[in-house]
Amino acid sequence: MSDVLSQEKLLQLAAAMREHWDSRIANDYRLWMSDGVESDAQMWETGARDLEQLLSGLDLTTTRNWYAAELGCGVGRLLRAAATRVRGVIGLDVATHALSYAGHFLSGYDNVQLLQTEGTTLEPVEDGSLDLLYSFAVLGNLPVAVFAAYLREFNRVLRNGGLIRLQLYVGNEQPTVENDTLAIRCYERERLLRAFQLCGFDGLSLVDLIMPFDAADPIRGIFPVVLSAVKVSELVPSVEQTLEVLCSEVEPAAPADWPGSELEYQMSIARAQQLITKGELAAGQRVLEFAIKRFAAASPSAIAVLEELKRS
Numbered sequence: 001m002s003d004v005l006s007q008e009k010l011l012q013l014a015a016a017m018r019e020h021w022d023s024r025i026a027n028d029y030r031l032w033m034s035d036g037v038e039s040d041a042q043m044w045e046t047g048a049r050d051l052e053q054l055l056s057g058l059d060l061t062t063t064r065n066w067y068a069a070e071l072g073c074g075v076g077r078l079l080r081a082a083a084t085r086v087r088g089v090i091g092l093d094v095a096t097h098a099l100s101y102a103g104h105f106l107s108g109y110d111n112v113q114l115l116q117t118e119g120t121t122l123e124p125v126e127d128g129s130l131d132l133l134y135s136f137a138v139l140g141n142l143p144v145a146v147f148a149a150y151l152r153e154f155n156r157v158l159r160n161g162g163l164i165r166l167q168l169y170v171g172n173e174q175p176t177v178e179n180d181t182l183a184i185r186c187y188e189r190e191r192l193l194r195a196f197q198l199c200g201f202d203g204l205s206l207v208d209l210i211m212p213f214d215a216a217d218p219i220r221g222i223f224p225v226v227l228s229a230v231k232v233s234e235l236v237p238s239v240e241q242t243l244e245v246l247c248s249e250v251e252p253a254a255p256a257d258w259p260g261s262e263l264e265y266q267m268s269i270a271r272a273q274q275l276i277t278k279g280e281l282a283a284g285q286r287v288l289e290f291a292i293k294r295f296a297a298a299s300p301s302a303i304a305v306l307e308e309l310k311r312s
C-alpha cells in the first residue's frame with residue numbers, strides 16, 4: 001500500500017475525526033448535527049424530514065422487516081424516525097460524545113443499537129447482515145481516502161440485493177487537505193457512479209436533495225444529492241483502485257502552517273453571532289472560544305469580541 005493509503009495514515013485520520021467531532025459535539029451538538037436549530041424538538045423534526053428524502057419511494061410495507069444501519073448517526077437525529085420504519089437499526093458513529101447523547105435521547109427505543117466505529121471500517125457490523133445502509137451529512141465531509149475505504153465496507157455489510165441511500169455532493173472537486181474533517185468533498189458524477197459500480201453496486205441513481213435553505217453552491221459547483229444503489233456483487237477492488245476512480249487527484253496532507261478547518265471556523269463564528277444577537281451571551285461566548293481556539297488565523301475582531309464578553 002502506498003503512503004496515500006497506508007494503514008497508519010488511515011488510523012491517523014480516524015483519530016483526527018474522533019477528536020474533532022468529539023470537541024464539536026461537546027461544544028454545541030445542535031449546531032454540528034443540524035445547522036443550529038433552536039430546540040431538540042426541531043432537531044427531531046428536521047431528522048424526520050431528512051430521513052424522508054433519503055428513503056423516498058420506500059414505504060413501510062417494504063421496510064418494516066428490514067435491518068438497517070446509519071453511518072455517522074450523531075446524536076440520533078434521523079435514527080429516531082428510522083426506528084419507526086424498520087425492524088432494527090444500528091447507529092454507527094466515530095465520536096464518543098455523539099453516541100452518549102444518542103444513548104440518552106433514544107433510551108426508550110428497543111430496536112436501536114448504538115455502536116462505535118473506529119472511523120474507517122464498519123467492523124462491529126456482520127457481513128451481509130443489512131437490508132439497508134443510509135447516511136446523511138457525513139460522507140460528503142470525509143477525507144476522500146476514508147470514503148474510499150468505506151465503499152468496500154458498504155459492500156461487505158449489505159446482503160445481496162441490499163440497498164444504500166447516501167447523501168453526498170456532486171459537481172466540481174473542491175480544493176482541501178486530508179486533515180480537514182469538515183470541508184466539503186464533491187465528486188464528479190461519472191466518477192462517483194463508476195466507483196460504486198466497481199464496488200459491486202448497480203441500479204444507481206442520483207437525485208437532487210431539496211432543503212428549505214440553499215444547500216447547493218452553483219458558483220463553486222457543489223450540489224447535494226441522494227445516491228441510491230443496490231448491491232449486486234461481492235467483488236470489490238482495493239481501496240487504492242477505488243480512490244483512483246473517485247478522484248482526479250489525491251487529497252494532499254495539510255502543510256505545517258495549516259490554520260485549521262476554515263468551514264468549522266466560519267460556521268462557529270456565524271453561530272456565535274446568532275447566539276449573541278439573541279442575548280444568549282454565555283452560549284455565544286462558549287462557541288466563540290471554540291472557534292478561536294481551533295483556528296490559528298482567527299480574526300482580531302473575533303478575538304476582541306471574546307475579550308469584551310469575558311469582561312462583561
Ligand SMILES: C[S@@+](CC[C@H](N)C(=O)[O-])C[C@H]1O[C@@H](n2cnc3c(N)ncnc32)[C@H](O)[C@@H]1O
Pocket residue numbers: 017021022032033034071072073074075076077078092093094095098117119120135136137138142146
Ligand atoms: C454533521 S454530523 C451528522 C449527524 C447525523 N447524520 C445527522 O444528520 O444528524 C456528522 C456525524 O458523522 C460522524 N462521523 C464523522 N466522521 C466519521 C467517520 N469516519 N465514521 C463514522 N462517523 C463519522 C460525526 O461524529 C458526526 O456525528
